[in-house]
Amino acid sequence: MYREHEPFHAGTYENAWEPMETFSPDLNRDDGRNNMLKVTGLSVRYGARVVLENISLNVAGGKMLALIGPNGTGKSTFIKAVSGVIPAQRGKIQVNGQDVTRLSPLQRARLMAVIPQAAALPPAFTVWQTVLMGRTPHLNFLGQPSQKDEEIARRSLERVNALDLAKRRVGELSGGEAQRILMARALAQSAPLLLMDEPTAHLDLKYQLNILSLASSLAHKDGFAVLIVLHDLNLAAQYADRVALLAEGRLQAIGTPEQTITSKLLVPAYDVPLHVLPHPIHGRPFVSAIETAEQYA
Amino acid sequence: MSRIPFLSSFLILLLALLLSLAIGSVFLPLAELLAALTGHGADLTNSILWKIRLPRTVLIALTGMALGGSGAAYQGLFRNPLADPYLIGVASGAGLGAVIAMSVKWSYSFWGLMAVPLAAFLGALLTVFIVYLLARTGNVVPTTTLILAGVTVSSFAVSLTSFLMLRSDGELRRAMSWLMGGSIQLGWMSIAAMLPYLFLGLSIILLNGHTLNLLQFGDEQAQQLGLNVSRAKTILLIAASLATAAAVSFAGIIGFIGLVVPHLIRLWAGPDYRQLLPLSVLGGATALLVSDVLARVVLAPQEIPVGIITALAGAPFFLWVLRRAKNQGVW
Numbered sequence: 045m046y047r048e049h050e051p052f053h054a055g056t057y058e059n060a061w062e063p064m065e066t067f068s069p070d071l072n073r074d075d076g077r078n079n080m081l082k083v084t085g086l087s088v089r090y091g092a093r094v095v096l097e098n099i100s101l102n103v104a105g106g107k108m109l110a111l112i113g114p115n116g117t118g119k120s121t122f123i124k125a126v127s128g129v130i131p132a133q134r135g136k137i138q139v140n141g142q143d144v145t146r147l148s149p150l151q152r153a154r155l156m157a158v159i160p161q162a163a164a165l166p167p168a169f170t171v172w173q174t175v176l177m178g179r180t181p182h183l184n185f186l187g188q189p190s191q192k193d194e195e196i197a198r199r200s201l202e203r204v205n206a207l208d209l210a211k212r213r214v215g216e217l218s219g220g221e222a223q224r225i226l227m228a229r230a231l232a233q234s235a236p237l238l239l240m241d242e243p244t245a246h247l248d249l250k251y252q253l254n255i256l257s258l259a260s261s262l263a264h265k266d267g268f269a270v271l272i273v274l275h276d277l278n279l280a281a282q283y284a285d286r287v288a289l290l291a292e293g294r295l296q297a298i299g300t301p302e303q304t305i306t307s308k309l310l311v312p313a314y315d316v317p318l319h320v321l322p323h324p325i326h327g328r329p330f331v332s333a334i335e336t337a338e339q340y341a
Numbered sequence: 342m343s344r345i346p347f348l349s350s351f352l353i354l355l356l357a358l359l360l361s362l363a364i365g366s367v368f369l370p371l372a373e374l375l376a377a378l379t380g381h382g383a384d385l386t387n388s389i390l391w392k393i394r395l396p397r398t399v400l401i402a403l404t405g406m407a408l409g410g411s412g413a414a415y416q417g418l419f420r421n422p423l424a425d426p427y428l429i430g431v432a433s434g435a436g437l438g439a440v441i442a443m444s445v446k447w448s449y450s451f452w453g454l455m456a457v458p459l460a461a462f463l464g465a466l467l468t469v470f471i472v473y474l475l476a477r478t479g480n481v482v483p484t485t486t487l488i489l490a491g492v493t494v495s496s497f498a499v500s501l502t503s504f505l506m507l508r509s510d511g512e513l514r515r516a517m518s519w520l521m522g523g524s525i526q527l528g529w530m531s532i533a534a535m536l537p538y539l540f541l542g543l544s545i546i547l548l549n550g551h552t553l554n555l556l557q558f559g560d561e562q563a564q565q566l567g568l569n570v571s572r573a574k575t576i577l578l579i580a581a582s583l584a585t586a587a588a589v590s591f592a593g594i595i596g597f598i599g600l601v602v603p604h605l606i607r608l609w610a611g612p613d614y615r616q617l618l619p620l621s622v623l624g625g626a627t628a629l630l631v632s633d634v635l636a637r638v639v640l641a642p643q644e645i646p647v648g649i650i651t652a653l654a655g656a657p658f659f660l661w662v663l664r665r666a667k668n669q670g671v672w
Contacts (some may be wrong), residue, residue: 127565153567160565166557168612173554180555181567187551187615233566 079138080105080269081126081156081237086135088118088125095121097293099135105236108263108270110280112304113290114314119273122290123239126271127158139237153181156237157230159223161245167215171225174214175201178232193232200231203266204258220251227258238262240272244279252276256283277331281305281323289313305329346610350623354402357630361398362390364634366642369394396528400591401633401647402626403532405598407539407588409625412599413606413618414546414581417553418574419473419482422604422662426585427596428488429472430495431465435582435589437498438464440505454534462538462586468494469582484663531591538590542583543622549577550615557612595629595648597655602628604662 081103088096096118103109111119124130126137128149137144139155147155157178165174178200179193189197201207204224214222223243230238240259244252260283263270274280280287280301287304289296291313297304306329307320316333323330362378363369367389369377376382377390408426415424415431426432442460445453475490476482552573555563564570588595602624603617610616632650639645 124561129561129564149564149569150567153565158562158565160562164559164562166612168607169554169557173613177555177558177566180551183551186548187554229566 078102078104080140081271082136082138083126084136084138086122086125086137087133088121088130089133095293096125099290099295101288101295101298103237103269103271105269106263106267107285108260108272108283109298110284110287111271111273111290112275112277112280112287113296117290118293119290120241123158123241123271123273127156127239128152150181153233153235155235156239157233157235159226159230159238159240159243161242165214165222165226167213169214170210171201171206171212171214171217172197172210174225175210175228175232178229181233181235196234197228197232200228201225203231203262204228218251219246220248220254223247223251223255224258227255227262231262236267237269238271240270242273242275244274244276252279259283277305277310278323281328281330282326301328305331343610346606346616346620347623350620350627354623354627354630357627357634358398358402360634361401361630362394365389365394365637392528396532397633398630400532400535401629403535403539404588404592404595405626405629406543406622407584407625408595408598408629409602409621409623410543410546410618411581411584411588412625413603413614413621414549414553414577414584415599416603417556417614417617418577418581419476419487420557420559421482421484421487422607423484423488423600423659424482425597425600426465426581426588427495427594428600428659429469429491430493430498431469431472431582431585432589432594432596433495433498433502434468435461435465435586436594437502437505438462438467438586439590440502444505444509454530458535458538458586458590461590462583464498465582465586465589466579468498469578473578535587535591538583538587542580542585542587545576545580546584547618547622549573549580550613550618552577553614553618554612557614593646593648595651597651597659598625598629598632600662601655601658604658 079102081101083102084100086096086099087094099122101109111122113119121130125132126144128144128147132145142155144152144155175197176189176193179189179197180187182193183189198207201210204227206221206224206228209217209221209225214225217225227240227243238259243255243259247255256279259270259272262268263285272284274284284301286299287301288298289304289309296313297309305320307318310318310320310331314333317335318331318333320329320331322328359371359374363371363374369386369390373382373386374390377386380387382390411431412425415426415429416422418424419429426435438460439457441464442453442457445456472487472490472494473482475494476486478486552568555566555568556570556573558566560570563573585599603621606617606620606624610620629647629651632654633647636645636647636650639650
């Protein structure tokens with residue numbers, strides 16, 4: 045039964061099961077340490093239009109890969125194709141060593157969790173109900189969460205510092221709060237791969253940093269493989285271990301921030317004059333776009 | 342899950358059932374009613390109760406359950422608070438199917454009777470797919486196109502139904518009052534004929550509470566959370582159409598129960614479909630029983646079709662929901 049009322053007293057479910065199951069992935073399993081996500085030669089077409097052409101990349105457990113690129117180059121399409129919402133015409137997608145293209149939505153949802161942009165959530169559901177939805181791939185056919193499911197949902201909320209929001213309705217949340225709830229829902233799926241689609245869009249500066257440091261610690265502290273689509277090149281440079289640049293449906297470069305975020309690669313991709321400098325504090329690349337290079341020369 | 346909504350729903354339903362058994366051209370006080378129910382009443386009371394009141398009450402209650410449950414399911418499927426088997430034209434489609442089956446002469450044998458809900462089901466299914474395809478823009482079903490498509494398809498089906506009825510002889514003309522929601526008085530036989538369809542449809546709907554919850558997040562998120570979206574939607578459309586067809590076959594086209602009941606329940610007990618669905622089933626029965634009692638008394642001794650009562654109460658409610666949805670942009 046749904047226990048909406050006082051769903052979590054610290055200690056209530058202590059030792060409810062052994063060993064302690066958490067949402068964190070087991071990095072010692074299979075391919076996880078090097079290739080939690082391994083995409084080989086992925087191509088996607090909408091009708092005759094080629095949206096993604098021959099994309100190959102991998103994300104290791106415990107690492108964060110940022111996917112950058114101008115609008116309309118297929119970044120969101122990439123996430124949709126990996127999560128199976130749209131079919132891939134060619135290529136192989138493996139998660140933790142398993143070919144996911146043949147898996148059912150339920151089996152996929154155990155391997156990867158998608159964190160969409162916060163825009164469309166049914167406003168009348170509570171935060172607690174929403175996070176419990178993340179347990180879907182682990183529930184019985186009636187969809188009744190067990191004590192264990194509720195405990196995992198509680199920990200997921202705790203992990204994103206949103207336990208105090210549990211009883212609120214989703215419609216009452218700010219953009220930043222809603223984004224954290226979506227992250228908690230993804231954690232509740234107990235899947236080793238997290239796919240985030242521009243989680244900082246529409247958020248103010250404080251929440252942008254808040255969400256990204258959370259994403260980065262989910263990779264570096266909890267061991268998730270995190271693939272994050274980002275608009276902001278400087279956030280990508282600051283937080284990601286590796287950066288992949290997508291333009292016109294093709295992978296232009298993939299490597300460390302220093303290797304990918306260079307004016308040589310970015311200027312043709314974004315078609316705008318820009319300068320890349322080392323950041324005065326953290327030393328990673330820092331991008332500044334200017335109207336015309338001559339203007340400030 | 343709180344038990345209070347369920348307990349109170351049961352109690353209110355029980356009251357409505359008693360009311361429906363007691364009130365009619367002959368009033369049966371509680372003592373006589375209980376005596377007749379246990380088989381100890383006077384002969385006349387016994388036969389009023391067992392041959393007339395009880396079958397009618399059961400039929401009305403089952404019809405209300407079907408309308409409440411399928412209304413909630415359609416609202417969840419279309420993610421639209423104004424979806425209702427009547428407004429989206431499914432009921433009219435089912436009515437057309439039923440009339441076609443009735444116009445075949447074998448109607449009043451038991452198996453002929455069983456064929457009516459089957460034909461109604463096919464009519465309902467055909468209608469819902471047409472309306473869905475017409476109304477859908479991308480992955481959402483906006484209110485305007487849903488209602489427009491529903492009204493259009495519905496009036497087409499109703500016209501065709503009227504045409505069939507007018508060109509036929511006596512038998513089918515009697516169905517005119519049925520079509521407006523005056524139940525056909527066939528006693529226990531019609532209940533036996535509708536039960537399999539109703540049971541199947543409602544069971545599937547009630548088992549899919551979590552599925553409907555997931556669908557509220559949109560197709561994409563639902564699939565990413567592990568739901569096979571197109572399969573789930575197809576199953577639910579079929580189940581809701583089965584329930585609608587069962588209701589329409591023997592109680593006629595009754596509007597607004599499927600709209601009003603789930604909506605009030607949502608305001609009262611929240612958006613979780615695992616509660617919303619069973620509560621809408623119970624509430625649908627209660628609402629239709631009360632409407633039916635009203636239909637018996639307002640012009641007594643004459644009875645009016647219950648569909649008139651539900652429309653008189655439901656249409657203003659529809660306008661209120663429409664206004665609310667417009668003002669808040671949410672539901």
